[in-house]
Amino acid sequence: MPPHVVLAHAAYSTTPSTEQELQAIAAPSNAAPRVLLHSCCAPCSGAMIHEMSRLSLNISIFFYNPNIHPRREYEIRKEENKRFAEKLGIPFVDCDYDSKAWFERAAGMEYDAERGSRCTMCFDMRMERTALHAKENGFNVIATTNATSRWKDARQVDDSGVRAAAKYEGLEYWKADWQTNRMTLLKYQISAGERFYKQEYCGCSYSLRDSNKWREANGIGKIKIGGEEAGMGDRYFTNPEVDAEEESQEVVDEFFSSANEVATADDKEEREKLWNLYKERKKQQQAAGAEDDGLAAVNNW
Numbered sequence: 001m002p003p004h005v006v007l008a009h010a011a012y013s014t015t016p017s018t019e020q021e022l023q024a025i026a027a028p029s030n031a032a033p034r035v036l037l038h039s040c041c042a043p044c045s046g047a048m049i050h051e052m053s054r055l056s057l058n059i060s061i062f063f064y065n066p067n068i069h070p071r072r073e074y075e076i077r078k079e080e081n082k083r084f085a086e087k088l089g090i091p092f093v094d095c096d097y098d099s100k101a102w103f104e105r106a107a108g109m110e111y112d113a114e115r116g117s118r119c120t121m122c123f124d125m126r127m128e129r130t131a132l133h134a135k136e137n138g139f140n141v142i143a144t145t146n147a148t149s150r151w152k153d154a155r156q157v158d159d160s161g162v163r164a165a166a167k168y169e170g171l172e173y174w175k176a177d178w179q180t181n182r183m184t185l186l187k188y189q190i191s192a193g194e195r196f197y198k199q200e201y202c203g204c205s206y207s208l209r210d211s212n213k214w215r216e217a218n219g220i221g222k223i224k225i226g227g228e229e230a231g232m233g234d235r236y237f238t239n240p241e242v243d244a245e246e247e248s249q250e251v252v253d254e255f256f257s258s259a260n261e262v263a264t265a266d267d268k269e270e271r272e273k274l275w276n277l278y279k280e281r282k283k284q285q286q287a288a289g290a291e292d293d294g295l296a297a298v299n300n301w
């Protein structure tokens with residue numbers, strides 16, 4: 001990685017403290033790491049690139065995300081990630097948008113809960129392609145920005161990475177705790193500094209559908225794709241503290257405890273019934289003056 005990458009990110013370094021030093025990410029175990037970083041979007045890549053820069057690693061970004069739907073959202077996320085990589089002088093590999101293959105693999109899992117088997121397939125598919133590209137192009141370490149979001153189950157993401165890397169001798173999946181408070185704040189400092197587009201759902205058409213259902217049940221406007229206005233809140237990242245708070249462990253846990261109650265229902269009809277029940281319950285809570293803390297969780301990616 002060129003030295004100017006370190007300089008470009010120096011402004012984002014959080015004030016050193018004992019806790020932060022303890023939370024610093026350790027380098028991969030490979031003695032001469034050449035890292036292929038699978039990236040899902042610019043906001044999730046910022047803090048990881050910063051850490052890799054701190055460790056003076058040689059990295060390339062691999063953009064392979066056939067899950068993202070619709071195409072317009074895919075192009076927005078990709079172009080932003082590409083611009084960011086170009087600004088830092090990091091090689092960017094733009095891989096296929098084989099969404100047809102993704103939908104084929106997701107068949108029968110359309111109504112699975114987020115963090116369920118559809119997500120395992122989605123991580124597997126992306127990490128398998130990342131590992132293949134790594135092996136064919138001389139990389140010996142792979143990592144993914146999916147591991148940095150608290151909206152994802154880190155163990156589920158890591159398991160896919162480990163499975164994919166295990167297919168090729170000498171290829172390491174870099175497992176680290178990318179979801180610490182320090183990394184989360186750093187991610188949003190960089191996102192605000194770069195004024196990244198604030199996406200409002202994980203990526204696939206099913207997460208778009210379910211996030212909109214959840215919003216409807218909570219009286220929040222629908223997700224907006226592209227444009228200068230978001231469905232709720234700002235279109236672009238501007239406030240690191242507020243954004244980091246939206247991804248606090250408490251907010252994420254609250255979202256999944258309520259959303260999964262609905263999403264784990266066996267069939268579509270039952271899910272619809274549960275959504276309506278949930279909506280009614282929310283209305284009653286609001287009428288009774290209960291605090292609606294669920295409104296804070298708007299960016300489940």
Ligand code: SF4
Pocket residue numbers: 067068114115118119120122123202203204205206207
């Ligand atoms: S919710 Fe996210 S991780 Fe899960 S299948 Fe959809 S895009 Fe993939």
